[in-house]
Amino acid sequence: MVADGLAAAAAAFLIHAAYGRWAVALVLPPTWIVAMFAHRTYDRSALGLGTEEYRRVLRGAVALPAMSAFAYWLFTHDSALLHDMIMAAVPVAVIAVVVRYTLRRRLHRRWARDRDRSATLLFGPSQGIVELAAVLRRGGAQELQVAGVCLSDPENAAAIRKLGLPFLGGIGDIDDVVRALGINTLVVLPVPGADVSVLRRMSWAAAAQGVDFLLAPVLTDVATSRLAVRPTNGVPLVRIAAPDLSRFSRLPKEVLDRFLAGALLLFLALPMLLIALVVRLDSPGPALFRQQRVGRYGDQFTMLKFRTMRPDSEALRAQLQHLNENSDGLLFKVKQDPRITRVGSFLRRSSLDELPQLINVVKGHMSLVGPRPSLPEEVEEYAPDVKRRLLVKPGLTGLWQVSGRSDLPWEEAVRLDLGYVDNWSTGLDLSILARTGSAVVRGTGAY
Structure with missing residues (x-):
């Protein structure tokens, strides 16, 4: 709230500098804070999480x-004040978003140091807990700190x-665990065959102890923007919007890809x-390595890379099959691969x-962000779900690349790629591009 007041004061100073009137400095800060309250930008559920906080700020600026x-x-009935307040809407929104972004980065750094996090207890079937834990762990710094299951x-x-x-027991142990560990948040997954009254009683017990009660959806890899509550006869049904992969929706991505790749x-x-x-x-050998890869809708194209291996590397692959680090899936990766040249290891x-793939982006075969380009023989072995x-x-980069690259098991790499396909957005692309630099510097899984 203080940050919003300062953002409004800064915007009012800009308006004063432009038009020489001070009245806006008295009116804008309290009005802006009221607008932020009205659009629930101070709710704990929005602070530091996702893009919903920024959307609420922008809606307040429109209002x-x-x-x-x-x-x-x-x-x-002061037309000059009305003019100044309308002109202040854009600068106050820009400043407020920048300030909130700065505060969010500070909050995420505190979470990364295990400060100000919410002690969380997970409850549900083991398979669902394993999948949820994998999603929570790959999300970076977050508020929820899993204290046990x-x-x-x-x-x-x-x-x-x-x-x-830590495994802390069954459903009968939840109340004791919450009290003993000072749990702040209880995350519950649906239990197949369980009576609905069980969940209802758990929510009552959580409320009585002042604990946040979160019900996790069965589908974990769904972006918040695709979820909406649709009340029907008093029942809050959750609607999951279908992924929008039409050519029209992806036109801005196509234009931006080719422009940035060309630049x-x-x-x-x-x-x-x-x-x-x-x-x-x-x-000895050419500077560029050319290889057939599979693009969108199964169309094949020639992918370009700087050559990092001996010219006879493909012929030697069968001899190294027993060293494959990805024996749980279709990928072929070998640490300390003897086929890699001295310069190739550094590259x-x-x-x-990967830099020559910018040519593939300009040609329209690839995107800056997307799943890794697959080999034709890999695609032939794909299950129907994986073909999504x-x-x-x-893409040159993607969720798979910024989350561990070759160190990830095959199933997790597939989960990340399918999650990207289903939840694609411009914001997600920009987030992945922003994370790519640090992933390259770390070099995790690059071999």
């Missing part, structure tokens, strides 16, 4: 001129212990030429070998 016009008509099927506790999470090619032309020269001098760790990866263009 500010209407509030000003209403006050003008009913009270002030209670299972509806305690006989499967071994699966929970394997994740390194990067111009900017990186000289470094790419130098890399190509070093590759040629380091080992892989730094991801510089082919509904979008493959």
